[in-house]
Every structure is written in structure tokens, then in C-alpha cells.
Amino acid sequence: MQTRHLLSDHPAARRGSPSRRAFLKVSALAGGGLLLQAALPAAARAALAAASTPAFVRIAPDGIVTIMAKNPEIGQGIKTMLPMLIAEELDVDWDSVRIEQAMLDAAKYGRQFAGGSMATPLNWDPLRRVGAAGRQMLVAAAAETWSVPESECRTSSGTVYHTLSGRSLTYGALATKAATLPAPDLNTVKLKDPRDFKIVRRSLRSVDNPSIVTGKPLFGIDVAVPGMLYAVLEKCPVFGGKLVRANIDAIKALPGVRDAFVVKGGADPKGLVDGVAIVAETWWTANKARESLEVAWDEGPGAAQSSGGFAAGAAALGKQAPAKSLRADGDAKSALAGAAHVVEAAYSYPFLPHMTLEPQNCTAQVHDGKAELWAPTQNPAPGAKLVASTLGIAESDVIVHMTRCGGGFGRRLLSDFMAEAAWIAKTVGAPVKLLWNRQDDVRHDFYRPAGFHFFKGGLDAAGKLVAFSDHFVTFGNGDRIADSAGMDSSEFPAGLVEHLDYGLSMLPLSVPTGPLRAPRSNALAFVFQSFIDELAHAAGQDPLAFRLALLGPETRVLPGSADPKNPLRAFDTGRMRGVLELVAEKSSWGKRALPKGTAQGVAFYFSHLGYFAEVVQATVARSGSVKVDKIWVAGDAGSQIINPLNAENQVQGAALDGIGEALGQAITIEGGRVVEANFDAILPLRIDQAPPVEVHFLTTDHPPTGLGEPALPPVVPALCNAIFAATGKRIRKLPIDPAEIKWT
Amino acid sequence: MTYTIEVNGVKRTVDVDGDMPLLWVLRDVLDLKGSKFGCGTGLCGACTVHLDGEAVRSCQTPVSSVGPTAVTTIEGIGATPVGKRVQAAWLEVDVPQCGYCQAGQIMSATALLAKTARPTDQDIDAAMTGNVCRCATYTRIRTAIKKAAGMNTADAGAL
Numbered sequence: 080m081q082t083r084h085l086l087s088d089h090p091a092a093r094r095g096s097p098s099r100r101a102f103l104k105v106s107a108l109a110g111g112g113l114l115l116q117a118a119l120p121a122a123a124r125a126a127l128a129a130a131s132t133p134a135f136v137r138i139a140p141d142g143i144v145t146i147m148a149k150n151p152e153i154g155q156g157i158k159t160m161l162p163m164l165i166a167e168e169l170d171v172d173w174d175s176v177r178i179e180q181a182m183l184d185a186a187k188y189g190r191q192f193a194g195g196s197m198a199t200p201l202n203w204d205p206l207r208r209v210g211a212a213g214r215q216m217l218v219a220a221a222a223e224t225w226s227v228p229e230s231e232c233r234t235s236s237g238t239v240y241h242t243l244s245g246r247s248l249t250y251g252a253l254a255t256k257a258a259t260l261p262a263p264d265l266n267t268v269k270l271k272d273p274r275d276f277k278i279v280r281r282s283l284r285s286v287d288n289p290s291i292v293t294g295k296p297l298f299g300i301d302v303a304v305p306g307m308l309y310a311v312l313e314k315c316p317v318f319g320g321k322l323v324r325a326n327i328d329a330i331k332a333l334p335g336v337r338d339a340f341v342v343k344g345g346a347d348p349k350g351l352v353d354g355v356a357i358v359a360e361t362w363w364t365a366n367k368a369r370e371s372l373e374v375a376w377d378e379g380p381g382a383a384q385s386s387g388g389f390a391a392g393a394a395a396l397g398k399q400a401p402a403k404s405l406r407a408d409g410d411a412k413s414a415l416a417g418a419a420h421v422v423e424a425a426y427s428y429p430f431l432p433h434m435t436l437e438p439q440n441c442t443a444q445v446h447d448g449k450a451e452l453w454a455p456t457q458n459p460a461p462g463a464k465l466v467a468s469t470l471g472i473a474e475s476d477v478i479v480h481m482t483r484c485g486g487g488f489g490r491r492l493l494s495d496f497m498a499e500a501a502w503i504a505k506t507v508g509a510p511v512k513l514l515w516n517r518q519d520d521v522r523h524d525f526y527r528p529a530g531f532h533f534f535k536g537g538l539d540a541a542g543k544l545v546a547f548s549d550h551f552v553t554f555g556n557g558d559r560i561a562d563s564a565g566m567d568s569s570e571f572p573a574g575l576v577e578h579l580d581y582g583l584s585m586l587p588l589s590v591p592t593g594p595l596r597a598p599r600s601n602a603l604a605f606v607f608q609s610f611i612d613e614l615a616h617a618a619g620q621d622p623l624a625f626r627l628a629l630l631g632p633e634t635r636v637l638p639g640s641a642d643p644k645n646p647l648r649a650f651d652t653g654r655m656r657g658v659l660e661l662v663a664e665k666s667s668w669g670k671r672a673l674p675k676g677t678a679q680g681v682a683f684y685f686s687h688l689g690y691f692a693e694v695v696q697a698t699v700a701r702s703g704s705v706k707v708d709k710i711w712v713a714g715d716a717g718s719q720i721i722n723p724l725n726a727e728n729q730v731q732g733a734a735l736d737g738i739g740e741a742l743g744q745a746i747t748i749e750g751g752r753v754v755e756a757n758f759d760a761i762l763p764l765r766i767d768q769a770p771p772v773e774v775h776f777l778t779t780d781h782p783p784t785g786l787g788e789p790a791l792p793p794v795v796p797a798l799c800n801a802i803f804a805a806t807g808k809r810i811r812k813l814p815i816d817p818a819e820i821k822w823t
Numbered sequence: 824m825t826y827t828i829e830v831n832g833v834k835r836t837v838d839v840d841g842d843m844p845l846l847w848v849l850r851d852v853l854d855l856k857g858s859k860f861g862c863g864t865g866l867c868g869a870c871t872v873h874l875d876g877e878a879v880r881s882c883q884t885p886v887s888s889v890g891p892t893a894v895t896t897i898e899g900i901g902a903t904p905v906g907k908r909v910q911a912a913w914l915e916v917d918v919p920q921c922g923y924c925q926a927g928q929i930m931s932a933t934a935l936l937a938k939t940a941r942p943t944d945q946d947i948d949a950a951m952t953g954n955v956c957r958c959a960t961y962t963r964i965r966t967a968i969k970k971a972a973g974m975n976t977a978d979a980g981a982l
Contacts (some may be wrong), residue, residue: 131833153921154919154920154958155920282917285917285919288918288919289916291919291926292910292914292929293898294855294856294898298923363844363851366863435921435957436861436957437859438860438861485924486923487959488957505891517862517863724917728920728960729961731959731962732959733961735962736959753958757862758862763867763957764961766956766961766965767952769959771962772962
């Protein structure tokens with residue numbers, strides 16, 4: 080990857096300038112052309128509580144339109160999709176669009192992050208307005224040139240036409256003049272009728288693919304800076320451990336090693352922690368030197384923690400009343416006592432790693448109180464802030480280049496690797512690329528938290544669900560729930576069962592946790608949609624029909640507890656019914672004659688503003704080995720599927736990701752450390768395990784929402800429910816253990 | 824110690840330890856960044872290159888063992904007719920998500936098709952199971968391999 084040094088001339092120097100308040104900034108480009116820069120006012124934002132969304136467009140005299148891709152690309156396709164929104168309303172041909180990756184520049188672009196499947200809902204409206212404003216200015220420039228009313232002009236494919244006189248001018252020819260005109264009000268610019276869309280809804284290929292298939296350097300690990308050295312960082316295997324001593328001198332004496340030193344960090348794993356840095360002329364040399372490294376650690380109190388201990392602690396807590404009530408509707412205790420049939424079940428799921436295929440890495444150089452970083456990050460702004468506080472410099476003196484990320488899945492929302500690279504580079508006094516090996520990556524993650532659920536469900540004589548309770552045993556320290564370890568009081572079926580109790584207790588935890596693709600939902604879907612399935616079978620009802628009955632025939636909108644005023648966060652039973660009916664139809668639910676050992680399972684889940692219902696067909700061999708035969712997905716992500724080609728890819732990947740988690744993934748804690756180290760112990764899904772995934776979208780009259788995450792959660796219970804239907808064995812603990820589902 | 828290896832048709836001389844894996848010679852010495860580091864133990868396939876047309880894991884191949892065999896990397900595979908077809912199929916099908924594993928996938932797929940012009944699904948499983956795609960683009964990888972082989976892909980996924 081070619082890199083440029085920008086320490087002396089970078090927009091970071093302008094951060095906090097009055098441009099943050101600018102409404103729409105227009106300027107002429109040197110050499111002609113139009114530069115369109117917008118910082119949208121609060122009023123133009125979507126109904127979602129998040130940052131504004133400025134954008135940046137350049138129109139050159141030759142008509143080539145360059146659009147900055149403002150957000151990090153982690154494989155979700157955003158580098159292609161966000162510019163599509165601008166290009167659509169600007170009314171240019173996609174072939175004339177060039178896309179450039181933006182750097183971190185909050186003043187220009189607002190929040191730049193990849194998380195929560197939020198890019199679509201946050202940018203759908205604002206970025207189209209940017210394009211529409213540009214179009215309006217080009218029309219105004221043409222009208223002025225021809226002395227005709229703007230209303231007589233129309234645009235198409237990057238050209239303004241005056242039909243009455245038969246005249247036309249290209250955007251390239253108009254750009255310089257347009258740059259001198261006043262900027263329109265973004266709130267009132269006219270947007271296209273969706274029926275006239277030419278780019279939105281078109282299947283467009285990802286813009287970086289030609290570089291990917293030919294092996295061009297794109298990723299953080301590919302960055303090369305002149306004079307760069309390579310570093311590894313050995314950290315305490317026990318979370319929270321402190322370094323006592325290390326054989327630094329022996330390491331320094333190894334051939335090819337340029338430096339080795341102790342890093343003294345703090346107690347927060349999100350920042351710099353204790354370790355030994357080894358810097359060498361090649362990364363392989365630095366990593367190999369670790370074989371000679373001898374470190375004495377003070378492992379601290381974390382060493383007492385283990386997965387077995389957590390399970391025992393949860394089992395004990397599960398027998399008691401929850402420490403805290405999350406929700407109490409009606410009188411669940413009495414209703415359960417009076418129910419015709421009560422089902423009780425205990426569920427659990429393990430810690431999970433992210434295992435991005437590109438291990439965590441970052442390249443940094445620090446001099447004269449300024450830091451420049453090349454980071455595969457999902458969240459560059461907090462990364463810059465962490466680097467600034469770690470080095471004791473101003474945030475405005477931190478420059479972040481966002482590289483393409485070799486997977487994210489939430490791992491790169493944390494910025495620990497950026498702080499480490501910056502610290503090592505500062506200490507060495509040369510540019511340094513810090514690269515973790517796979518063992519570092521598996522053992523120093525921010526894991527999807529494990530969890531334990533103790534359910535009771537009560538059915539009346541007709542098989543209707545009348546009482547429901549969950550005691551969720553999760554993790555936390557003091558009153559504070561661990562990151563991504565919580566549950567909303569609105570969790571389904573809350574609001575749909577008359578008597579319902581949700582309560583929570585916590586176990587103390589030294590293991591760092593964090594968001595993993597569809598955080599919380601990726602675990603809660605498994606337990607709730609599996610237990611609902613148990614209740615359906617106990618009621619003697621078809622699991623899909625039982626779910627439809629729970630949703631009810633009339634549409635209800637149940638407010639989300641985390642964000643009750645946001646209509647998009649509310650659970651719309653009609654939208655869920657829609658995708659459930661669609662997936663039933665597409666999978667021929669209940670209509671297939673399947674051999675013994677083969678069955679379908681169904682589940683649905685609402686997360687990240689998306690409604691997804693999925694059917695898995697699986698075959699369980701007598702030995703208990705599981706083969707997933709096919710997955711049907713029905714999703715409702717609003718009124719537009721912006722790029723169908725990528726949307727399908729995301730949904731297929733999310734569903735298969737969930738299958739991989741269920742079949743082969745768990746992080747085990749022993750002695751306060753992670754047991755697993757590589758892909759022989761923590762198993763990513765492989766091609767021979769990956770079934771076809773048939774994807775169907777139901778478009779509904781709601782704002783478009785994101786697709787990076789919401790297809791993942793329901794696939795896990797759909798698989799487990801299929802296994803039950805095939806074998807009569809209920810999966811109440813992940814990952815699936817073939818020994819538990821043998822049948823004869 | 825110096826080693827002369829042929830990479831993408833060009834002889835290159837490097838002065839490195841003999842046990843340095845070919846992957847790191849390619850990436851950090853010869854500045855060919857297309858082959859990727861994923862696991863360091865031959866478990867993920869991101870580092871796959873060809874030695875005389877055979878797909879190998881370059882992270883498990885000491886440079887001293889390469890000898891006179893011809894090394895082909897993702898940067899050079901487009902010069903072979905099969906490699907070119909595979910790259911074109913990858914683009915047509917729009918396989919990548921993050922893209923990090925795809926160099927290795929393309930190298931394994933090209934080695935497969937060079938030997939087996941019309942692979943069955945079982946052939947594809949056998950040849951590709953060592954290549955992890957963490958984004959799980961497996962459906963499209965399978966389709967792209969069949970497209971590159973000129974096979975019908977219309978019935979994929981029927982059940």
C-alpha cells in the first residue's frame with residue numbers, strides 16, 4: 080500500500096473549526112470544478128439518535144464524479160453503498176463515479192464508524208440530500224447560463240437539458256460555475272420519487288473487488304511506511320495480570336531484533352496493558368523471538384476464574400430469586416402455579432471470539448508530539464482519542480488513515496491495538512507495524528459474553544402461553560453489567576404474554592467482553608426462540624403456527640425499552656408476521672416428506688431494526704454429526720434493498736456465521752486465561768459445512784435499515800429447533816455437542 | 824544466507840534465515856502483499872500460493888525448501904489462463920465481502936481447476952475446505968468456481 084505522510088498538512092489541524100457549523104459549503108476546485116461539502120443540521124437527520132452525516136463530492140471538468148466513502152469498510156459493502164445514495168440523487172451514471180476512502184475527519188464527515196448495522200438508517204436520507212443539493216446547483220448553473228427558468232431544465236446521466244431549445248450541458252462543463260452559486264437548503268431540496276431510481280436497487284459490484292482479486296495492498300496489514308520496523312507484543316495470558324520481570328537483555332541480543340522493552344500499562348483492557356514489546360527488522364523475526372522470551376507475571380485475582388466456575392455459580396444463582404427485576408407484567412408466579420402445563424428449562428451459551436481473519440494490527444509513527452496511524456478500525460474517532468490520551472498529546476495531533484479491514488464483527492470497534500502501536504512507535508522512535516499473531520488475537524479479544532437463562536413457561540388447557548419467566552444470569556462487576564451482556568425488558572415475548580417476569584443476576588468477571596456481530600441478540604435469539612419452540616411442542620402445536628398465534632392476528636407496535644421514543648426500535652408484530660409467513664411459503668414449511676433424521680426448524684428475531692424469520696433444514700446422522708442442508712431467510716429491512724447483490728451476500732454470510740458459531744465455537748476460560756489459541760480449537764465454518772442460503776426480502780413502507788447483522792440471530796435457534804425435530808433432542812447449551820444428539 | 828527463488832516468472836535473491844516462511848519473504852522482503860497471514864499454522868489458507876502449480880500454504884513453507892520450483896502468487900496468477908478465468912468469475916459473481924481470504928481462495932480454486940476442469944461439489948469441498956472465509960462467502964465461492972469452469976450454476980441451492 081502506498082502511503083503518504085500527512086503530518087504537516089492534514090485536516091486534523093482544522094478540527095473544531097467553524098466548518099462544523101457550516102450548512103453546505105461550496106467551493107471551486109483548483110483547475111475548475113465543484114467541491115460540495117455538507118454538514119447536515121440536526122433537522123435533516125433520521126429519527127435515530129446518532130450523529131449527523133456530512134459528505135464530500137468532487138465534480139471535475141471532465142464529468143468524473145469523485146465521492147468520498149466516509150465510513151470504514153469491513154466487508155459490509157459500505158464503500159460502495161453510501162456513494163450510491165449520493166450518485167442517485169446527483170443523477171449521474173455509476174460508470175462516471177470514482178470512490179475514494181476518506182480519512183478520519185470528524186469536522187468534514189461527522190461520525191465515521193461501522194457498527195450496529197446503522198450506516199443505512201443514518202445515511203439513507205442525509206446522503207441523498209447531499210446528492211440532490213448538488214443536482215439543484217448544477218441545474219441552477221445551467222439555467223443561468225441559458226437565461227431560462229430552472230423549472231424548464233431536467234437532468235439525466237450527468238447532463239442538464241433544456242428540452243424546449245434542445246440545449247444541454249454536462250455537469251463537468253457546469254461544475255465551475257455551479258461552485259459560485261449559493262448552496263440550497265438541504266431540508267427542502269427535492270428528492271427523487273423512488274420509482275425514478277436508477278442506481279438504488281441496482282445490483283452493483285463492490286468497488287474494491289478488482290484490487291482484491293489481483294492481490295493489491297488494501298488492508299491494514301499491507302501498509303508499508305519507509306523505515307518501518309515490525310513489532311509484536313506479549314501480554315499476560317491472564318486478564319488483568321501485571322508484569323514482574325522479563326529477560327529483555329537476552330531478547331535484545333537476538334539477531335535481527337532491534338529493540339525489546341517492557342510496556343507498563345493500566346488496568347483497563349481497552350487501553351494499554353502490561354507486556355513486552357519486541358521490535359525487529361521483519362515481523363517473523365520479532366514473532367520468533369518470543370520463543371526465547373521469559374516473563375514472570377503476577378496473574379492477580381483473575382486467575383481464579385474459569386468456565387466451570389461460572390457454570391457452577393450460575394446454577395446456584397438460578398435456584399434463587401433474581402437480584403434485579405427487569406420487568407413484571409401481571410402475576411407470573413401465580414399464573415405459573417395455576418397453569419395446565421408448565422415447562423422449565425435452563426439454557427447457556429459460551430464466550431465467543433471475533434477471529435477476524437486479518438489479525439489485529441496497526442502501523443504508527445510518532446514524532447514531534449504528533450502521531451500518524453494506519454489502522455484497520457471500525458471506530459477511528461475513539462481510537463484517535465485513546466491514542467492521544469495514551470501518548471499524552473492532543474487529539475488534534477492524531478491522524479488516522481482508515482484502511483480496509485479484513486473482517487470486523489465488532490472487534491475493531493475497540494482500539495487497544497492502536498494504543499499499543501502508537502506507544503511502541505513512540506518508544507522506538509521509528510515507524511512501527513504492530514501485528515498480533517493468531518494466538519494473541521484469540522486470547523486477547525473482547526468476547527461475546529457467556530450467559531445462562533432459567534426459563535419457565537405456563538400453558539393453559541388450550542395450549543395458549545399464559546405465563547413466562549426468565550432469570551438471566553449474566554456477568555457484571557458491582558452494579559455494572561459487562562459490555563454486551565445485558566437484556567432489554569422488551570425482549571420477545573414481552574408485551575404479548577399476560578403474566579411475564581424478567582429478572583437478572585450477575586457473576587463477577589475478569590474476562591473482557593464486547594460487541595460481537597448482532598451483540599446480545601446473537602445469544603438471546605438462541606435461548607428465547609428455542610424455549611418458545613419447546614413451548615410449542617409442549618402445547619402440541621406446529622412451531623410456526625404457535626409463533627403466529629403469539630404474534631396475534633392484529634398488528635401491534637410494542638415500544639423498545641432501550642429507546643422507547645424511537646419508532647424504528649419498536650417491535651411491529653405485523654412486520655414479523657409478514658416475514659414468518661414468507662419464509663413458511665418459500666421453505667414449503669410443513670409440506671415436505673423428509674426422511675428420519677432430517678427436519679426443518681424455524682425461528683425469528685428482530686434486531687438492528689430488521690425483521691428476520693428463518694427456516695433451517697438439517698440432517699443429523701445417528702452418530703450425532705450435523706449437516707445443514709439448506710437455509711431459507713425472509714427479511715424485512717424496509718422500503719428499499721439498496722444494493723441487492725451485496726444485500727444477499729451480507730444475509731448469506733450472517734446466516735452462515737451463526738451456523739459456524741452454533742456448530743464449533745466456544746472460548747473456554749481456565750485459570751483466568753483462554754484455553755483455545757487457533758483455528759484447530761475454535762472452528763470457523765468451512766465450505767463443506769456451508770449449505771445454500773436462499774434469501775427473500777419483503778419490502779415494506781418503512782425507512783431502509785441495515786443488513787450486516789439482523790440475519791444472524793434467528794439462524795442459531797432455527798438450527799437447534801431443526802435438530803430437535805429430527806432427533807427429539809433439545810439443544811440447551813451451545814456449541815452443539817454431537818454426543819448429546821445421537822439417535823437410533 | 825541468500826536464496827534465489829523464482830516468483831511470478833522473475834528470479835529474486837533474498838538474504839534471510841532459511842527457516843523464514845515463504846509468506847514473510849513474499850510480504851516483507853519482496854513487497855508482494857497479496858498473500859495473507861491468518862493463522863501461521865496452515866489452518867486457514869489465506870497464505871496459499873502455488874509451487875509448480877500445486878497449492879501450498881506459504882506460512883508453512885520455509886524459504887530454504889522452495890529450491891528451483893516456480894512460485895506463483897495472487898499477483899501473478901492472472902497470467903495463467905485458468906487464473907484469469909477464476910479472477911473474472913470472482914468479479915462477475917461479486918464474491919468478496921471483506922476480501923482478506925480471497926487471494927488464498929483464488930489460488931486454491933485455480934489449482935483445482937487446472938487439474939479438474941469440471942469439478943463436482945465434492946471436488947470443490949475437498950480442494951477448498953482448507954481455505955477459511957470468515958465472512959462465509961462460500962455460496963458464491965462455489966458458484967464462481969463453477970462459472971470459471973463454464974458449468975451451469977442455475978440450479979445451485981435447489982432443494
